[in-house]
Amino acid sequence: MSAQRWVNKPDGSNWGRFGADDQRGKMNLLTPARRVAAAREVKEGLAFTLSLPLDYPGGNAIFAHRKPPKLHYEQRAGAGFNFNFKFSHVCNEFCDVVCDDAVMLYLQYSTQWDGLCHVGQMFDADGDGVAEKVYYNGYRGGVEIVGPNEASEGFGAHALGIENFATAGVQGRGVLVDLHRIYGRKRTFVGYDELMRALEGQKVGVEAGDFLCLYTGYGDMILEMNKQPDVEKLHNSCAALDGRDKRLLQWITDCDCVAICSDGLAVEVFPARPAEGDSFPGLPLHNHCLFKQGVHLGELWYFTELAQWLGAHDRWRFQLTAPPLRLPGAVGSPATPVAVV
Numbered sequence: 001m002s003a004q005r006w007v008n009k010p011d012g013s014n015w016g017r018f019g020a021d022d023q024r025g026k027m028n029l030l031t032p033a034r035r036v037a038a039a040r041e042v043k044e045g046l047a048f049t050l051s052l053p054l055d056y057p058g059g060n061a062i063f064a065h066r067k068p069p070k071l072h073y074e075q076r077a078g079a080g081f082n083f084n085f086k087f088s089h090v091c092n093e094f095c096d097v098v099c100d101d102a103v104m105l106y107l108q109y110s111t112q113w114d115g116l117c118h119v120g121q122m123f124d125a126d127g128d129g130v131a132e133k134v135y136y137n138g139y140r141g142g143v144e145i146v147g148p149n150e151a152s153e154g155f156g157a158h159a160l161g162i163e164n165f166a167t168a169g170v171q172g173r174g175v176l177v178d179l180h181r182i183y184g185r186k187r188t189f190v191g192y193d194e195l196m197r198a199l200e201g202q203k204v205g206v207e208a209g210d211f212l213c214l215y216t217g218y219g220d221m222i223l224e225m226n227k228q229p230d231v232e233k234l235h236n237s238c239a240a241l242d243g244r245d246k247r248l249l250q251w252i253t254d255c256d257c258v259a260i261c262s263d264g265l266a267v268e269v270f271p272a273r274p275a276e277g278d279s280f281p282g283l284p285l286h287n288h289c290l291f292k293q294g295v296h297l298g299e300l301w302y303f304t305e306l307a308q309w310l311g312a313h314d315r316w317r318f319q320l321t322a323p324p325l326r327l328p329g330a331v332g333s334p335a336t337p338v339a340v341v
Helices: 025-029 032-039 162-166 192-202 218-224 231-235 246-255 284-293 304-312
Strands: 047-049 070-072 083-086 097-099 102-104 112-114 121-123 132-134 171-178 188-190 211-215 239-241 259-262 296-299 317-321 332-334 338-340
Touching: 025 296, 032 171, 032 317, 047 304, 162 332, 171 192, 171 304, 188 192, 192 246, 211 239, 211 304, 218 231, 239 259, 246 284, 284 296
Parallel strands: 171 211, 188 239, 211 259, 259 296
Antiparallel strands: 047 338, 070 102, 083 097, 112 296, 112 332, 121 132, 171 317, 317 338
16 A cells, blocks of 8 residues: 555545555445445336437537547448458358447546546645645545646556446445426425425335435436527526535435436536635535545436436336446546436
8 A cells, every 4th residue: 555645635535545556436335235225126027228329418618628439440441341341252152240449538528437536626735735636545646646737648547537436346236216207397396304205295215335326317308409499598408506505515426326326417506606705616516525435426317218217116126337438548438327216
């Protein structure tokens, strides 16, 4: 184990809880016993895909720097593309015909996981009065998380990369909160009180090691817009968590959920409510979850059919399998989550 990387740690953080070198955060709570509990939720064997098609939302109006996936095809020298390609040199009626392709993929364009180095903070971890770029468990920007502005080569997440999340075995119990049936598509800031009322109304709780899943209807709107997203309409629709609600953040800490997954754009309301003081995080829930607590965030998931089935059967728990790509050095990943009930 290496020496502790900080003198100061942020208020409300759990740095060091899982060891000085931990890179999985609360995913450490996804134990064999929790996976067994998740398996017990399977009664019917019905599976629900919880991802949007990877070419949605469409365009780059929502995030200008994130673009839709683009398929590419390899051209064989002198023999056309490796697509519907006659594989054998001697071609008769049994000749193999093969297809191959590649993709240029922005890892957080559609249904996705945020890795723990997706959002950090300027913070004086050294105790010398100077703030530096710091991520979960004290890992440093420019040291372990290295960008192309800081190095001509070898950049990427040398710690906290998404591969650490992938090898955690991302399968456990999901708990779905149906905010859409309460608020419809009205833009709503969901704080502690609102979330507790929703959980009580469904007669369900969130336990240590669970995945908290939020159905808001945002994913339905994305699909209805058919790859032509109306940004103004989207930004003024549907419920999302209020990252400025301190009681909500404390509940996230106390409940020990391993991840929060939403069909919304950012899990939390963005832009967030105005904050007090001269300096504060613009993404307060991301700050609390990724930077302080090591709670992974899933965004732009698709819960409609699952929510309808669970509501019709008065069941809100299910087995969830949702690994990211095991891509070393990446800070996020597309996901194709599957719920089994």
